[in-house]
Amino acid sequence: MLRSVPSCVFMTPCCDSLSCYKARMHSIFPSIATANPFRAILRFSLRAVIIAGLLVVIPAILITTVVLAATLSAKDKTFMTNIAHRGFEELAMVKLAERQVKNPDLMIFAKQVMLGRSAINDEVISLAARKDSPIKKENLGTVIGHNPKLGALAWGAGYAGPGGVMSNYDKRWASEMETALRNDLTDCADEAKNGDDTDLKGWAPKAFEEIRKYLLTLMDIEKKLK
Numbered sequence: 001m002l003r004s005v006p007s008c009v010f011m012t013p014c015c016d017s018l019s020c021y022k023a024r025m026h027s028i029f030p031s032i033a034t035a036n037p038f039r040a041i042l043r044f045s046l047r048a049v050i051i052a053g054l055l056v057v058i059p060a061i062l063i064t065t066v067v068l069a070a071t072l073s074a075k076d077k078t079f080m081t082n083i084a085h086r087g088f089e090e091l092a093m094v095k096l097a098e099r100q101v102k103n104p105d106l107m108i109f110a111k112q113v114m115l116g117r118s119a120i121n122d123e124v125i126s127l128a129a130r131k132d133s134p135i136k137k138e139n140l141g142t143v144i145g146h147n148p149k150l151g152a153l154a155w156g157a158g159y160a161g162p163g164g165v166m167s168n169y170d171k172r173w174a175s176e177m178e179t180a181l182r183n184d185l186t187d188c189a190d191e192a193k194n195g196d197d198t199d200l201k202g203w204a205p206k207a208f209e210e211i212r213k214y215l216l217t218l219m220d221i222e223k224k225l226k
Contacts, residue, residue: 072131073196080128080200082187083207084135087121090180092143092150093173103170105221113177113214120207127199149176174222181215 090113097110128135144150153176188208195201 072133076131076191076195076197076200077128077133079187079191079195079204080124080131080133081135083124083184084121084128085138086180086184086187087117087124088138088140088143089147089150090117090177091121092140092147093153093177093180095140096144096150096154097173100169101173103221103225105224106170106174109214109217109221112217116210116214120210123203123207127203131197131199168225171222171225174218174225178215178218178222181211181218184211185215 094110094114094117097107101107101110125135125137144154153173185208188204188211191200191204192208195204
């Protein structure tokens, strides 16, 4: 809203004093007349410094992220892929156990594996995404159909393995799960000792301990299977 301008502003000043000048300017431009020029300069300088800092920091962060992703070794990528894919296999075996396993302890164990192994897989898939090496989640039905071992296991007992025919389905299922868990432990131990990526080397021992608990529980159950 425009302010009315006193006629004296356009006339010869009544005096040359600073107070008179301020009074006349205030009647026309109140915000300018009362502003502190040094404060305005300081604000501008601070904004310039902040913007310049962001222009330096943001590219540096992006470059660091790209370098970290690019330096992930083939060994580390293979470790993540093996753990994730074997996890899908173990979860598919749990689905088969829900339909065919008879031993109550083995059924409880299968449910525990479903929860724990799902969590481990979620963690490794999240790590892979952060390392720019994404791993797709797999449909468990597809895993069963495309894996000869699981396809045979889905048909029930009578599988002729290295040790001959194993007619007891519970024993056969437990044997296959034990093999998978042992392979997980081998991979985790190797990554913890020889891996290149710091995050993966730190995660591997945690996964090892969790999977080791499942293996020990399974071995106790296997002793009781008839």
